[in-house]
Structure formats: structure tokens, C-alpha cells
Amino acid sequence: MYLGIDIGTQSVKALLYDLDRATVHATSSEPLPLRSDRDGTREQEASWWIVALEACVSRLPEAGRKAIRGVGVSGQQHGLVPLGSADQVLAPVKLWCDTTTEQQCGEITHAFGGRERCIKSVGNAILPGYTASKIRWLKQHRPAAYDALATVLLPHDYINFWLTGERVMEYGDASGTGLLDIRKREWHSKMLQAVDSERALAEVMPPLVGAESPIGRLRNSVAERLGLPADVSVSSGGGDNMMAAIGTGTVVAGRMTVSLGTSATLFSSAQQAVIDSAGDIAAFCSSTGDWLPLLCTMNCTVATELTRNALNLSLEEMEEAVAAAPVGAEGVVTLPFFNGERTPDLPRGKGCVLGLDDTNYSAGNLLRSAMESAVYGLRSGLDAFSRNHCRVDSLRLTGGGSISAVWRQMVADVFNLPVTVQTCDEGAALGAALQAAWVDSGDGLVDLLDAQLSVDESRCCLPSPQRTVAYNEHYDSYRRHAEVALQLYT
Ligand SMILES: Nc1ncnc2c1ncn2[C@@H]1O[C@H](COP(=O)(O)OP(=O)(O)O)[C@@H](O)[C@H]1O
Ligand SMILES: O=C(CO)[C@@H](O)[C@H](O)COP(=O)(O)O
Numbered sequence: 001m002y003l004g005i006d007i008g009t010q011s012v013k014a015l016l017y018d019l020d021r022a023t024v025h026a027t028s029s030e031p032l033p034l035r036s037d038r039d040g041t042r043e044q045e046a047s048w049w050i051v052a053l054e055a056c057v058s059r060l061p062e063a064g065r066k067a068i069r070g071v072g073v074s075g076q077q078h079g080l081v082p083l084g085s086a087d088q089v090l091a092p093v094k095l096w097c098d099t100t101t102e103q104q105c106g107e108i109t110h111a112f113g114g115r116e117r118c119i120k121s122v123g124n125a126i127l128p129g130y131t132a133s134k135i136r137w138l139k140q141h142r143p144a145a146y147d148a149l150a151t152v153l154l155p156h157d158y159i160n161f162w163l164t165g166e167r168v169m170e171y172g173d174a175s176g177t178g179l180l181d182i183r184k185r186e187w188h189s190k191m192l193q194a195v196d197s198e199r200a201l202a203e204v205m206p207p208l209v210g211a212e213s214p215i216g217r218l219r220n221s222v223a224e225r226l227g228l229p230a231d232v233s234v235s236s237g238g239g240d241n242m243m244a245a246i247g248t249g250t251v252v253a254g255r256m257t258v259s260l261g262t263s264a265t266l267f268s269s270a271q272q273a274v275i276d277s278a279g280d281i282a283a284f285c286s287s288t289g290d291w292l293p294l295l296c297t298m299n300c301t302v303a304t305e306l307t308r309n310a311l312n313l314s315l316e317e318m319e320e321a322v323a324a325a326p327v328g329a330e331g332v333v334t335l336p337f338f339n340g341e342r343t344p345d346l347p348r349g350k351g352c353v354l355g356l357d358d359t360n361y362s363a364g365n366l367l368r369s370a371m372e373s374a375v376y377g378l379r380s381g382l383d384a385f386s387r388n389h390c391r392v393d394s395l396r397l398t399g400g401g402s403i404s405a406v407w408r409q410m411v412a413d414v415f416n417l418p419v420t421v422q423t424c425d426e427g428a429a430l431g432a433a434l435q436a437a438w439v440d441s442g443d444g445l446v447d448l449l450d451a452q453l454s455v456d457e458s459r460c461c462l463p464s465p466q467r468t469v470a471y472n473e474h475y476d477s478y479r480r481h482a483e484v485a486l487q488l489y490t
Helices: 046-058 062-066 102-112 115-122 131-141 143-148 155-164 171-177 189-195 220-226 240-247 301-311 315-324 363-387 405-415 427-441 445-452 465-489
Strands: 002-007 011-018 023-031 042-044 070-075 081-083 151-153 256-260 264-268 282-285 291-297 333-336 351-354 395-398 419-421
Touching: 002 046, 002 155, 002 240, 002 427, 011 046, 011 062, 011 427, 023 046, 042 046, 046 155, 046 220, 070 155, 070 240, 070 427, 081 155, 102 115, 102 131, 102 189, 115 189, 131 143, 131 171, 131 189, 151 155, 171 282, 240 256, 240 264, 240 282, 240 291, 240 427, 256 363, 256 405, 256 427, 264 363, 291 363, 301 315, 301 333, 301 363, 315 363, 315 405, 333 363, 333 465, 351 465, 363 405, 363 465, 395 405, 405 419, 405 465, 427 445
Parallel strands: 002 070, 256 395, 395 419
Antiparallel strands: 002 011, 011 023, 081 151, 256 264, 264 291, 282 291, 333 351
């Protein structure tokens, strides 16, 4: 048995995986609160994750817990967990979806010599989502915490630290800091200097580790609290997208995954770094020794959930209403920039609903346009991937949104590609468990995943030629409407 833990944005999930039976033995989840402000603040307390994690694990069957041989941790990327020398978390965690650091991004980019230079040297532009600007923000806004800062950790690294006592960062998640030279897989000293020229930041960056070996073993006190055997090994884990790549089998070039979670992501596997000179695709490393070019939009289930909650509908009612509304939502267009946006780079963006008149103003169209907007937001990524020579002939779907049949078909139709869905929707938690199994077993990763992952044929979708033609038009219309938001919120 292997335990996968996923620290998502909206919830913590635990998944018990039975390797001998190639099946998920049990899952549990616990919702997480989010501290939001109109200025773009999006924060969580690291302690909330631990409370939720303990609640999740305690709900897994005891016999299964006792049989665990390894643990892997997945986590929302980029959040800054500032750790002090006495192991204390020094401040609330600014998350990947926090957009308050636009000014710091500008300052760092300027100090480094401009956006193009950042992309060329480090692989990525410095964007508010990434960790680099959050470190500079900490210095300017929470100076006492910054002075006491001993180690920079990311959300999943912090859980690894809590589990094992080890302060390390693995390459995949580290590449999302904006501070890693993603080709050489080492901290970029000039970028660290651009973040703070007055402090030797290399001293607070943890040692970097690869995914092939465990980072340590469970501390006895933690094993006892979680009801797990002593001496269980913990793999490096990784960012949730890196772990979802494992959980959906996107570990071989040519494969591509779409994740519909709080954010929407589109990512592929590559054997060399993919650096997009336009900066649309993030040049991340994978958590399996390769690279993981990725496009991320910040508002996926954010848009559907806000609309659904405003209309006071259940998930089932939303599904029915969207299925009943026509393709293109009768001209209603949602620009889903409710939390600001990364793609396009619009940190001060706001959500807009356009195209309404007295014939189309209905719950179904509002919900359908919110769902469509998440898919349109990723569609531009396909062009960016082909510009960067990443070919794709089908998509693997994961994340909470992939539970919706109408959303799955929409992805196939908008992308004009077949969509494959795994039996398990929790790609990130599953990937974390399978990474732990891979490290423990010593088997080849691709063979292990081929033997373990199973497709749910009943939920796979083929694109419909008629709908694809219709969506091409609606996608063009969406892009024209999005231009307006660029003018309004830049
Ligand atoms: N049947 C469904 N239809 C649409 N959205 C769904 C469905 N089931 C779950 N979701 C949405 O998926 C989201 C959670 O997705 P998840 O991938 O777990 O997010 P995260 O990892 O960012 O916390 C929730 O907002 C939830 O409403
Ligand atoms: O910032 C990114 C990727 O760069 C996000 O994908 C986060 O990693 C959050 O993921 P979810 O909570 O939406 O799964």
C-alpha cells in the first residue's frame, strides 16, 4: 500500500493505493479555507494543511494504513512557506493565486535586465504566481518574518518537512519558484540577487533533490499520530501538476494532460527543457527527471463555482443546466478573470460576463459560458505547444472538473482531440502514491505506470466535427471579447 497526499487549493486529499491489485483502496478529503481580499491577497495558514491532512488520513481504513510502505506528497505549486530556524512558519502562506506582487515582479525583472532575459536565462518570466516575487514582498511587507527566514519551502516541501524533518526541494516544484536555472537544475545566483541584492538568498534556499530516491523516513511522532507504521519512506513528491503528470501517465513525450481544478493547466512531458520565447508556456521540470512544459490559467472551477454559488445550484443541477444550454451559450461570454489572471498576464483582471440580452440571460447560459471559458483559456496553449514543437494527438483529463460529463465532451470538441479519462479522477494524489511506489520498487516508471493506470472507457470522448466547427467560431468570439479585458485591466 502507498499513501498519496495532495494539498490542493480547495481541499486536502489522501489516497491509499494497492499496488498488488493495481487499484485505489480508499480516498478521503477535507476542505480548506482561503483568505481572500479585493487587493488580490490569497493566503492559507500552513497549519490548516496539517489539520486537514490528519483528518483525511485518520479516515482511511486502519488496516490499509498499517500496510503502507511509502508516502508521496503533491501540493499546489509556488506558495511561499517561510520557515524559521526553530521550525516555525513565520507568516501566512501567499499562494500561487495571490496577485499582490505585481510591483515586486516588475522590480525583479528590471534588476535582472528585462523579461526576455529572464526567459532566456532562467526559462521563465517573473510572474506574480511564482515564488520569487513573494520573497521580495515578504521583505517589504513582513520584514520581521523576512529577517527570521531560515528556509524557503513550497507547500508540498513543507508537508515533506513535517513528515520527515528534512528541508529539501525537488526539481519539479523548485522550477516554479522562478529562481531555478531549469536547464542546469541549480539555483540561479543572478536571479537570487535580483530578488534581494542585500542578502545572500542562496543561504535560505534548500538543497535540491531528484525524484529517484526517497528524501527520508517518517518521524516516529508523526507515524504515531497518523497511525502509520514506523520507518516508512517518503518520496520527493512534487507540485500538483508534476504529480498529475505521473497519475495520468504523461511521462513520455507526445502525451498531454489537461487538469480542471481551481486552476486549469495543460502540460506535456519533454526530454529537454522547453523554453517558449513568448513566455506563454512555463518551462518547468518534471518530478521524474524530465521537463514539464505547462500552460496555466488561474480561473477554472473558480468561474463555475462562483456562478453556481450565485445561482444557488448543486453540482448536479449545474450539470443539467449546462447540458441543456446550446454550444456557445447563445452568445453569452464569460471572461473568467475573477482572481486576476496569469494567462493572459492580467494580475489586476476581474471577471466579466458579456453578450447578454433579453433572449439569452439564463442560468444555463451563464453556467455554460463559465465552463466554456475555462476551456477557451487553455485552447491558446495548443498553438503555443505546437510553436514549441510539442506534438499532441490526444488529451488525458484530470482534476475535479473532469467528473463532469459535459465538461469532458467540451474539452474534446474545443480542442478537436480525443479525450482519455482515467478510472481515478484524483490524478495528483494518485501520482504522488505512484511516485512513492516507483521509488520503493525500483521498477522503471513507464512500465510501472503502464501496469497500474487504467482508462475508464465509458468516460472517454471523441470530438464531434459539427460541434468543433461551431466552437471554432465561439473561440474566436471569446478572444475578441478578451481583448477588451486586456484594455480594461492592464
Ligand atoms: N461534477 C462536477 N462538475 C463540475 N465541477 C466539479 C464536479 N465535481 C467537482 N467539481 C469541482 O472541482 C473542484 C475541485 O477540483 P480539484 O481538482 O480537487 O481542485 P484543487 O486541487 O484545486 O483543490 C471544485 O471546485 C468542485 O466544485
Ligand atoms: O500555479 C499553478 C501551476 O503553475 C496551479 O496549477 C497550482 O499548482 C494550483 O493547482 P490546483 O489547485 O488548481 O490543482
